[in-house]
Amino acid sequence: MKLESGRSRATTRAASDAGWRDVGTRREPPRASHRGPRSRQSADEREDTPRHLSLSVRENEVFHMLVDGLAVNEIAHAMHLSERTVASHVVQILHKLALDDGSALIGYAVRHGLIDEGVEGVA
Numbered sequence: 001m002k003l004e005s006g007r008s009r010a011t012t013r014a015a016s017d018a019g020w021r022d023v024g025t026r027r028e029p030p031r032a033s034h035r036g037p038r039s040r041q042s043a044d045e046r047e048d049t050p051r052h053l054s055l056s057v058r059e060n061e062v063f064h065m066l067v068d069g070l071a072v073n074e075i076a077h078a079m080h081l082s083e084r085t086v087a088s089h090v091v092q093i094l095h096k097l098a099l100d101d102g103s104a105l106i107g108y109a110v111r112h113g114l115i116d117e118g119v120e121g122v123a
Contacts, residue, residue, distance in 0.1 A: 063093050
């Protein structure tokens with residue numbers, strides 16, 4: 001005898017005994033027992049930690065070259081990478097620092113003391 005969904009009773013019983021569920025029924029996601037509950041950071045705590053510390057070593061190199069005024073193709077040539085790879089690093093840097101463009105990147109570097117403002121070409 002078949003049920004409405006087309007399964008036989010034996011198949012349905014075997015599936016329920018095995019712990020399977022019918023299609024469309026929701027199940028709670030598994031919980032990791034080795035992790036404690038995450039504490040939410042306040043906005044003040046997030047602003048206190050500099051975001052540039054989350055950059056990888058390669059992204060940090062690209063970041064400093066951008067701040068020094070090099071273009072993407074110049075960075076690619078200096079680092080022996082493709083322009084597309086450097087452009088990808090730039091996108092990741094802007095995303096991690098929550099910035100919109102290169103001018104905001106330079107402003108960020110000045111605000112955080114990563115470069116000196118107005119000291120250019122002093123010989």
